[in-house]
Amino acid sequence: MATLQDYSNAIVDAIKKKLNKPDLQVKLIPVTSQNRIPLLQNGTYDFECGSTTNNLERQKQAAFSDTIFVVGTRLLVKKGGAIKDFPDLKDKAVVVTSGTTSEILLHKLNDEKKMNMRIISAKDHGDSFRTLESGRAVAFMMDDALLAGRTCESEKTG
Known part of the structure; x- marks a missing residue:
C-alpha cells in the first residue's frame, strides 16, 4: 500500500523530469496544522503533500492542485x-x-x-x-x- 511519502516522492520525481533537473535537491520540511499555510506563504517550502483541506477560506491563502482525494x-x-x-x-x-x-x-x-x-x-x-x-x-x-x-x-x- 502506498503511503503519503510515496506519493510525495512520485510528485518530486515528476517535477525533476518535467524540469529536466534530475539532480534537483529536495528538502523535506515537517509542518503542522498550525504552521503549514504561514510557512508556505513565507517561502519556507514550495508545496505540501499532506492533508490540508481545500476550501474557499484556504484558497484565499494558497493555491491548490486539482482535488485528488475527498474525505469526510x-x-x-x-x-x-x-x-x-x-x-x-x-x-x-x-x-x-x-x-x-x-x-x-x-x-x-x-x-x-x-x-x-x-x-x-x-x-x-x-x-x-x-x-x-x-x-x-x-x-x-x-x-x-x-x-x-x-x-x-x-x-x-x-
Missing part, C-alpha cells in the same frame, strides 16, 4: 463506549487537532446546537489520539482517513 469528518471513540452519534457528545469532552477545519466545524456545531461540549484543541493528531486513549476525551473529531489510520494503531478504538 467523523468521530473516533473507544470501543464499547456510549457515544454512537453526534448528539451523544452533549456535555462531554471532545478532542480535535488545533488549526484544522475539524476544529472550526466542531466549535460551530457546539455553538449552533448548544451542545455544551468541552472542546480540547490538541497540538497535533498524535496528541489528539492520546487524549482520547487516556480517557480525557470521549471522542476525537477529524477527517475519516486520518482516523482510520489511527484506528489501525490501537485496539482500544473502533
